[in-house]
Amino acid sequence: xxxxxxxxxxxxxxxxxxxxxxxxxxxxxxxxxxxxxxxxxxxxxxxxxxxxxxxxxxxxxxxxxxxxxxxxxxxxxxxxxxxxxxxxxxxxxxxxxxxxxxxxxxxxxxxxxxxxxxxxxxxxxxxxxxxxxxxxxxxxxxxxxxxxxxxxxxxxxxxxxxxxxxxxxxxxxxxxxxxxxxxxxxxxxxxxxxxxxxxxxxxxxxxxxxxxxxxxxxxxxxxxxxxxxxxxxxxxxxxxxxxxxxxxxxxxxx
Ligand code: PGA
Numbered sequence: 001x002x003x004x005x006x007x008x009x010x011x012x013x014x015x016x017x018x019x020x021x022x023x024x025x026x027x028x029x030x031x032x033x034x035x036x037x038x039x040x041x042x043x044x045x046x047x048x049x050x051x052x053x054x055x056x057x058x059x060x061x062x063x064x065x066x067x068x069x070x071x072x073x074x075x076x077x078x079x080x081x082x083x084x085x086x087x088x089x090x091x092x093x094x095x096x097x098x099x100x101x102x103x104x105x106x107x108x109x110x111x112x113x114x115x116x117x118x119x120x121x122x123x124x125x126x127x128x129x130x131x132x133x134x135x136x137x138x139x140x141x142x143x144x145x146x147x148x149x150x151x152x153x154x155x156x157x158x159x160x161x162x163x164x165x166x167x168x169x170x171x172x173x174x175x176x177x178x179x180x181x182x183x184x185x186x187x188x189x190x191x192x193x194x195x196x197x198x199x200x201x202x203x204x205x206x207x208x209x210x211x212x213x214x215x216x217x218x219x220x221x222x223x224x225x226x227x228x229x230x231x232x233x234x235x236x237x238x239x240x241x242x243x244x245x246x247x248x249x250x251x252x253x254x
Contacts, residue, residue, distance in 0.1 A: 003208050005224070005231035005251040006038040006164055008125060009238030010065065010093065010212075013044060020047035021054045026241030028058035035059070036252040037231065040091050041238070045079055052088030063091025063125070066099060069109075069116035081120035092117050093233075095151055096127045097170045107150035114151055118159045125164045125210070125233065126151050128191070132171035140169070141190045148194045157199040164208045166233040167191055172213025174235055181222045181229075184211050188228035217246035224251050 015023060020043050031039050040061040043051045052062050064087075068078035084092060094117060095110035110126070117124045128147040130140040144167065155163065167187050169179050179187070188209045196204035211223050212233035223229055231251050237243040 002253075003206065003230045004038055005036070005253070006040070006208050006210060007231045007244075007248045007251050008063065008091075008093075008166075008210065008233045009039075009041040009244050010096070010233055010235050011041065011043050011238060012065070012098070012235055014239055015043065015047060017047055017050055020044070021050045023239065023241060024051040024054035024060070027244060028055050028060050030241055030245035031060060031248050032058050034248060034252070037248050039248055042091070042093055048084070048087040048089060061091055062087075062089050063093065063123075064089050065093050065096065067092045067094070067113055067117055067122070069112035071116075081117055081122055084122060085120065089122065091123045091125065093125050093127060093166075095147070097129055097168055097173055101131070101170060107147060110147075110151050111153050114163070115154055118155065118162050121162075123162045123164070125166050127166040127168050127212070127233070129166075129168040129170050129173075129213070135169065135171065140187065144187060144191055145194045148191060149198065152198060157203045160195075160199060160203050160207055164210060164230075165191060165195075166210040166212045168212035168233060170213075174214070176214050178214045178216075178219050178223070179211070181226050184223055185226035185228055188226070192228055215247060217243050217250070220247040220250035 040063050042063045042065050064084045094113045099105045128144050130143040134143045192204045208230040210231045210233045211229050215232040216237050
């Protein structure tokens with residue numbers, strides 16, 4: 001099964017209106033002819049429209065960092081799926097570790113967001129991953145399984161075509177610590193086995209599973225050679241167009 005690698009740039013709460021547009025233009029210029037890897041960027045909400053216009057005509061896809069599950073109404077501060085589509089997004093991150101562990105999102109909320117986003121025609125990157133304590137307690141696979149089962153409750157095998165999984169060990173995000181390629185591969189293989197049980201083996205084989213957590217130009221190639229690693233979700237290094245593009249290059253099948 002040949003899966004097309006996908007690399008996402010999660011800009012988090014960084015950039016300004018001007019630097020977001022400049023970064024988008026630089027990413028588009030560096031990856032405009034890249035067709036072996038799908039590339040998406042995830043700017044802050046206020047800059048989506050600006051970035052959408054900077055990316056126009058390029059194959060770089062646009063996503064948001066979060067979404068709310070209700071279609072509209074009295075939900076102060078929240079953003080709906082149709083608003084994202086209206087701004088030119090076709091991707092959204094759901095369940096990022098900072099949403100789970102800093103903001104306090106639970107599995108049930110993550111699941112509602114996944115269902116709303118896919119139902120509205122958005123593609124989803126569903127993020128999962130264990131904390132340092134959970135890994136040290138030998139609970140990593142169990143935590144990832146729970147987050148997958150809960151996050152994908154009610155999702156059909158057909159809808160899995162619109163979903164990418166990002167395995168992001170919490171202890172590796174923004175810390176400079178990266179899972180070894182072997183540890184990451186083991187987690188990805190375990191996640192794929194959970195998908196096979198939840199859906200069927202061919203759906204599991206077709207689903208892209210990205211690695212995230214301090215992926216940089218210097219470690220990307222070794223991670224990408226692993227058979228179950230299908231790209232990356234990049235935080236810090238995605239704020240530099242040259243670094244991000246080097247990671248995209250590393251994800252291309254050789
Ligand atoms: P990082 O972030 O690359 O800065 O570790 C990854 C992520 O949070 O998606």
